Amino acid sequence: xxxxxxxxxxxxxxxxxxxxxxxxxxxxxxxxxxxxxxxxxxxxxxxxxxxxxxxxxxxxxxxxxxxxxxxxxxxxxxxxxxxxxxxxxxxxxxxxxxxxxxxxxxxxxxxxxxxxxxxxxxxxxxxxxxxxxxxxxxxxxxxxxxxxxxxxxxxxxxxx
Amino acid sequence: xxxxxxxxxxxxxxxxxxxxxxxxxxxxxxxxxxxxxxxxxxxxxxxxxxxxxxxxxxxxxxxxxxxxxxxxxxxxxxxxxxxxxxxxxxxxxxxxxxxxxxxxxxxxxxxxxxxxxxxxxxxxxxxxxxxxxxxxxxxxxxxxxxxxxxxxxxxxxxxxxxxxxxxxxxxxxxxxxxxxxxxxxxxxxxxxxxxxxxxxxxxxxxxxxxxxxxxxxxxxxxxxxxxxxxxxxxxxxxxxxxxxxxxxxxxxxxxxxxxxxxxxxxxxxxxxxxxxxxxxxxxxxxxxxxxxxxxxxxxxxxxxxxxxxxxxxxxxxxxxxxxxxxxxxxxxxxxxxxxxxxxxxxxxx
Numbered sequence: 001x002x003x004x005x006x007x008x009x010x011x012x013x014x015x016x017x018x019x020x021x022x023x024x025x026x027x028x029x030x031x032x033x034x035x036x037x038x039x040x041x042x043x044x045x046x047x048x049x050x051x052x053x054x055x056x057x058x059x060x061x062x063x064x065x066x067x068x069x070x071x072x073x074x075x076x077x078x079x080x081x082x083x084x085x086x087x088x089x090x091x092x093x094x095x096x097x098x099x100x101x102x103x104x105x106x107x108x109x110x111x112x113x114x115x116x117x118x119x120x121x122x123x124x125x126x127x128x129x130x131x132x133x134x135x136x137x138x139x140x141x142x143x144x145x146x147x148x149x150x151x152x153x154x155x156x157x158x159x160x
Numbered sequence: 161x162x163x164x165x166x167x168x169x170x171x172x173x174x175x176x177x178x179x180x181x182x183x184x185x186x187x188x189x190x191x192x193x194x195x196x197x198x199x200x201x202x203x204x205x206x207x208x209x210x211x212x213x214x215x216x217x218x219x220x221x222x223x224x225x226x227x228x229x230x231x232x233x234x235x236x237x238x239x240x241x242x243x244x245x246x247x248x249x250x251x252x253x254x255x256x257x258x259x260x261x262x263x264x265x266x267x268x269x270x271x272x273x274x275x276x277x278x279x280x281x282x283x284x285x286x287x288x289x290x291x292x293x294x295x296x297x298x299x300x301x302x303x304x305x306x307x308x309x310x311x312x313x314x315x316x317x318x319x320x321x322x323x324x325x326x327x328x329x330x331x332x333x334x335x336x337x338x339x340x341x342x343x344x345x346x347x348x349x350x351x352x353x354x355x356x357x358x359x360x361x362x363x364x365x366x367x368x369x370x371x372x373x374x375x376x377x378x379x380x381x382x383x384x385x386x387x388x389x390x391x392x393x394x395x396x397x398x399x400x401x402x403x404x405x406x407x408x409x410x411x412x413x414x415x416x417x418x419x420x421x422x423x424x425x426x427x428x429x430x431x432x433x434x435x436x437x438x439x440x441x442x443x444x445x446x447x448x449x450x451x452x453x454x455x456x457x458x459x460x461x462x463x464x465x466x467x468x469x470x471x472x473x474x475x476x477x478x479x480x481x482x483x484x485x486x487x488x489x490x491x492x493x494x495x496x497x498x499x500x501x502x503x504x505x506x507x508x509x
Contacts, residue, residue: 031205034215036197058363060195061224061370062188062257070199070215080203087199092189092221145203153199159221160189 031076032083032145041065041156064159065096073150083142085153095135096156105137106130112139187314191223191258192367222368225344225357226255227262229376229388232297232319236276236335236391240439242328246284247299248390252309252342253317255373261345261354262309264289266322267378269337275377275389280337284324284392287338292319299323308345308353326392332438334394339378341387344371357384397441399494402431403448404472408505424508426454429465429472432491433499444491446502456482457505463489465501474503 039054041064054067070087074080088109089095095104103112106120118130140153189195198216202209232249239246254260268283290303299321309318322338346354359382360368376387409415410424418424430448434441450456465476480489480502489502 032201032203032210032213034199034201034213036199036215036217038195038197038217038219057219059222059360059368059370060219061222061372063224066195068197068217072201076205078205080205081207083201083203085199085201087197090195090197092193092195159195 031074031078032080033073033075034085035071037069037071039067039069041067060159062159066093066157066159068155068157070153071150072145072153074145074147077147079147080145081143083145085140085142087138087140087153087155089136089138089157092160093157094133094160095138096132096158098132099155102138102140102153102155104130104135105139106134107136109137112137187226187255188224188257189221190314191221191256193221194218195221220367221257222360222370223258224256224370224372225258225260225384226372226374227260227342227344227384227386228253228255228374229320229340229342229386231275231388231390234276236274236393238395238439239326239392241326241330241394241396243326245299245323246326246392248322248338248392249297249299250320250322250340250388250390251317252312252320252340254312254314254344256344257314259311259313259316259347260357261347262312262342263345263353264306264308264320265341265343267339267341269339269389272337274335274337274391276391276393278333278335278391278393280335280391282327282330282334282336282394284326284336284338287322287324289340290321290323292321295319309342310353311347311350322390324392326394330394330396332394332396332398336392337389338392339387339389341376341379341385343385344373395439397494398435398438399441399444400433400435402433402470404429404431420508422508425457425505426508427474427503427505429474429501429503431467431472431499431501432494434494434496436497438496440496441494444494444500446487446489446491448487448502448504450485450487450506452485453509454506455509456485456487457507458482460503460505461487461489462501462503464492465503467499467501472501472503474501476501476503480504 038057040057041052042055043050043052098115104115105112106118119127120130120134122128138155196216196218200212200214202212230251232251237248266287266289269280271280274280288305291306293304294302297319322340344357357369359371371382371384373386375381377389378387379385405426405428407418407420408425408427410418410421461480462476463479466473487504491500494500
């Protein structure tokens with residue numbers, strides 16, 4: 001694998017440092033940074049016990065379970081409000097589990113809600129309860145992000 | 161696999177979504193597809209909406225090689241001794257996420273447990289592999305002899321016939337077991353078998369290969385191959401022939417206690433029995449050249465008669481022919497445990 005990551009911006013310490021660096025010059029025009037990452041969950045047997053470890057996506061085949069992570073930070077010196085992170089699911093993956101903490105969309109991002117409350121039309125024209133494989137988008141909403149605040153948003157998915 | 165991670169500025173997320181879409185297959189996402197995950201954030205500072213930001217991460221889906229071979233019919237192929245082109249049927253399914261070739265080999269098992277009970281104890285000859293070209297599931301002259309399956313698409317399956325000849329010396333209950341092994345080879349070039357596949361030792365730029373097949377009848381897991389067994393079980397007809405005769409009448413005593421003197425009428429009974437547990441015998445032709453000192457009684461042949469115990473009932477229907485001093489008759493099929501007779505009369509010269 002060629003892991004080609006130009007800048008690893010978002011360890012939390014680095015985020016703070018960058019935040020300071022930009023504070024004067026950019027006057028917080030774009031105070032927010034995002035960083036996407038993906039890892040593969042591999043089950044390895046260690047001393048006879050099965051154990052799940054996270055590995056870089058060097059080898060990914062259908063059926064593999066992936067952990068998508070989005071690290072965010074407010075690098076500015078002003079608080080950020082209504083921080084809404086929208087993540088369309090890549091077509092070749094399906095959501096592995098409804099882990100909560102986010103809303104989902106089953107209609108291409110038009111409407112969002114809890115998965116249990118959503119329905120989709122089936123072939124017969126009636127509506128059925130939405131399933132994990134129907135999910136097209138995930139959305140996290142953070143009402144308030146203090147200056148220098150950083151965190152990570154995660155979801156698990158399985159390669160179709 | 162190549163992976164890039166990019167930090168994007170204010171970019172429309174709609175364009176990025178399109179890049180991530182690719183068709184989904186039951187066997188999984190096609191090898192070489194990229195999976196791009198893009199997140200977009202909208203936010204406000206001091207109550208003012210700011211330009212949204214995006215970040216994305218991309219990696220490539222590798223080639224997962226998986227194949228199964230199943231025996232079709234779940235029972236041994238019943239064959240006769242000396243049968244030519246006895247057929248066993250298999251199905252090869254490409255469960256990989258890529259179009260591949262599959263090398264095919266049919267091996268004769270040497271002893272050991274057979275697929276459907278019993279023990280392998282003989283080998284057939286002239287073993288050949290055919291693909292069901294017209295997809296009718298039946299071995300016909302339209303089917304093509306092959307050594308590999310060419311360009312079998314993801315999720316694709318082909319019916320394979322293993323065809324061999326049965327030695328004429330085999331007896332009922334003999335079993336020949338064959339093992340069909342399909343080994344994944346690289347696809348991409350129609351008309352020729354691709355290179356052997358191994359799990360990539362290192363992660364290269366481009367699509368890596370992962371052998372993810374299960375263990376079959378004789379192959380190991382993760383070896384890119386899968387195998388299944390089928391049996392040829394011999395079911396022979398076991399015929400016994402018994403010829404008896406009795407004096408029906410003589411010119412002196414008539415039918416009362418007749419003696420085998422010249423001019424006496426003799427009734428011959430040829431009984432053919434097929435042992436219990438045998439295959440049904442068909443096309444049974446009976447030929448009996450008469451001794452020179454007897455003369456055939458015209459139109460006396462009775463076919464398909466019965467016996468009571470070991471006694472010939474001298475019944476049946478008229479038929480058969482007499483030519484060149486030989487009695488000839490064709491009997492109906494004789495199932496296991498059934499006895500049929502051919503009866504005729506002659507006079508002593």
